[in-house]
Amino acid sequence: MKKFLAASLALLSSVLFAPGTLAEETVKVGAILAVTGPASFLGSPEARTLEMMVADLNAKGGLNGKKVVLVVKDSGASAEKAVSFAKQLIEEEKVIAIIGPSTSGETMAIKALAEESKTPLISCAAAEVIVNPLARYVFKTPQKDSQAVIRIYQQMKVMGLTKVAIFSSNTGFGKAGKEQLEKLAPEYGIQVVLSEVYDSKATDLTAEVTKLKASNAQAVVNWSIEPAQAIVIKNVRQLGLTMPIFQSHGFGNIGYVKAAGAAAEGVIFPAGRLLIADQLPASNPQKKVLVAYKSEYEGKFKEDVSTFGGHGYDAMLLFAEAYKKGGTDRAKLRDALETLTGVVGTAGIFNMSATDHNGLGLDAFEMLTVKDGRFVPLAR
Amino acid sequence: MTGALAIQYLVAGLTYGTIYAVVGMGFNIIYNTTGIINFAQGEFVMLGGMIAVSLHAILPLPLAIAGAVLATMVVGALIELVFIHWLSRPTVLRMIIVTIGISILIREVALLIWGHNVRVLPYFTGNEISAIDLLGARISPQVLWVVAVCAAMVALTTAFFQWTMLGRQMRACASNQVGAAVCGLPIRRLVTLSFVLSAGMGALAGCVVCPITYTQYGMGTGLAIKGFTVAILGGLGNSLGAVAAGLLLGIIESFTVSQLPTAFKDTVSIAILLGVLLLRPSGLFGARVATRA
Known part of the structure; x- marks a missing residue:
């Protein structure tokens, strides 16, 4: 009986207090x-x-x-x-x-x-x-991806690169990037000599990269957010190509650097400052x-x-x-x-x-x- | 196309092909015993890579790989014992559906354990950018490792199924379960063994391709589709056939890429698969009668 009383009291109190918690504004x-x-x-x-x-x-x-x-x-x-x-x-x-x-x-x-x-x-x-x-x-x-493209093309101008190959993955991100890259190239005096779309789930891309070897590109822009982008980097260096590799802001995950290992050295890409937070000067307004x-x-x-x-x-x-x-x-x-x-x-x-x-x-x-x-x- | 470039495309095809073949062979063992396609085979490949990466944090590479293969074999045994062993008279369709369910289960568990990040084993020889010069083309030493493992797997599985008593028993089990049971073969145990072996082969494949392809919890499905394609093309149950079909498919894909936009790569390979299935349902190198009652 005592147990029953305690139980009903508990039940009663929960019923009594529940509306209070529900009514609290959220x-x-x-x-x-x-x-x-x-x-x-x-x-x-x-x-x-x-x-x-x-x-x-x-x-x-x-x-x-x-x-x-x-x-x-x-x-x-x-x-x-x-x-x-x-x-x-x-x-x-x-x-x-x-x-x-x-x-x-x-x-x-x-x-x-x-x-x-x-x-x-x-x-x-x-x-x-x-x-x-x-x-x-x-x-x-x-x-915006157009801003990333502009930053890349500005950098290419500084480095004196005019002929580029575009690699992009077959996802929404890759497609949007490819469009911007091809659209904005003429404005920066850049000629797209090769544009390849690869599967975002690809396991190796040596053949695609061989096409790059056969082209007269001076640099490659690789636009993807999936792990396959690291495979492109690796395959480019494996084939002995030394041209600069540019990546999109989708490369901003240190996991991709680890995945591409030695091949990732020297890859250039635009990104937010989060990745270099520790290296920013104290005066940077975003640092905190x-x-x-x-x-x-x-x-x-x-x-x-x-x-x-x-x-x-x-x-x-x-x-x-x-x-x-x-x-x-x-x-x-x-x-x-x-x-x-x-x-x-x-x-x-x-x-x-x-x-x-x-x-x-x-x-x-x-x-x-x-x-x-x-x-x-x-x-x- | 210059000579060196042509060889480079050939090497690319070899890379694709051996990856497909080494994954595809794993399908054969379970098929050889039960007559079913194990749709969780790709997950065994993923597990092998994942466990090896985790073990490599504390063990040297060869031990990590051995540990991963053993651990995956245990997983294979558990899966068979928990999900398949107790099914009385499982039909082929039912077993296929069960293995699809298992593949989803393993993937989700892997996501919980390892998260969504890609993981990678170091190159067995050299590193990401080292390459061996081959008549003006460059080939990664890891591709040679995949070729070697592939060759070893073909030799061992062929020898096992042709010349050992256990291997023959497993084949008997596939060709006529009732007959095999009448002869006193421990069918249920042989089926468990086939899952263990094919989990081990999948895991080894996962380890050896991991430096090239990376490992991520969801990578099994994609690899399994290509592996499945070459297993069918080569004739199910035929390891050498799987390798030949893998190389053929890889080289066709590679030269397709050289002439057409990359997007057509899979179109061509799937068209070939469909064509072969229409004209030769038993595969390029398969026995004439592959259908089962």
Whole structure:
């Protein structure tokens, strides 16, 4: 009997107190990330970063005193899943905003959906087309691929290179990069002598690289975010080709340097400053944010920080800043996002406007190279 | 195309081909015993590479590889005992579906254990950029390692299935399970053994190709498709056939790339597979009757 009494008391109290906890106001934000699947190297650090930041935010009392609830959906990099998760988050979960998706293809698949339902979308994917043409409700945190291309071509001009070969992977990222590379080449007096698209799951690319050997290219640009990009680098050097290798900002994962080993030495690529956070001068305005994120992430998850997790960091940061600026419903949040300026993130300093929903300038990129298995700034 | 370039394409084809062949051979053992295709074979390859990379942190390379092969063999045995052994009278279709399920399971477990990053073993000889000059073309020493392992596997499996009692028992088991049982063969144990052996072969393949291809939790599927293609092309159950088919496919792919955009590489190889299956369902080098009741 005593036991029964105790049990019913416990039940009663839980019923009494439950409505109190439910009634506490929360801010619900959704995330669609490729946590598993072929783009898990993007989605996994992004999801970890978001969860870490939300825990930190809530430990400090949340946003405007409201607890932040993060709903992460794992799309496995599938555009179809991204669409159904987006519908679920918008209609059932009624989130105020969606962070992600991780890949450009998925983002493009739900761009119209975000626009129609008037739900702010802060994508973590790179392709230019996400914010150009502009959609009122769609934002993105990584630097634009056109800016990466411009930085590479500027560097080629400095080095006196005019004939290039383009290698790109057969994914959304690779395709978008290839288009920008081919479009912008004439402006910088560069001639594309070979353009090859390879399978992102390739296991060896010696034959493709033999084509490079047969061409008269002076340099190669290799555009991919998948592990196969490291195979290209390795095969180029194995065939005894000594030409400079340029990579996209998708090379910003020290794992690829380890994978390509000795072949990675001297590879040149544009990237955000997160990868060289420790080497930045103290005067750099981003240094504090970068070092704090890097040490917290690496301490917590025991894996190297990557720029991809940084894109998640920036997305959550922009969301939190806009919310604090009065963005307490979907429409207000959108308006607030568009007016954010001087927000110091991992990719650069964001200055949003009604015409720029990325907000990063050319200076967000630093040209890096690989020396002794580490990322270092390229000597000018 | 100059001579040196042609040889370079040939070497590229050899690289692709031996990778396909070394993976493809693993399909043969289970097929030779049970008559089924094990769709988790690619995962054995992945596990071999992954475990070897993990062990290499504390052990020298040869021991790490030996450890990885043994560990994967244990996994192969466990999988057979847990998922397949107790099935009474499993049909071919049912076993295939079970192995597909197992492959998904292994992949997810690998993702939990090793995460999403690519891992890599050091080159057995030299490093990422070393190459041996071959008539003006350059070949990575690791490719020669793959060739050597491939050759050893062909020799050992052929000898095993042709000349040892155990090997013959396993073949008997595949050609007529009831008949083999009537003769007093321990069929269930032979099936377990076939999973152990093919897990070991897959793991060894995974170790030897790892410096070239890298290892990632999801890499098994892609490799298995190509391995499966050459196993079929060569005639299922025929190790030498798998090697010949692997080299043929690799060289065709390589020269396809030399003339067409890379995107057509797989189009050509799948078209060949379909063509062969239409004209010679038993594969290029397979026995005339490969269908099973």
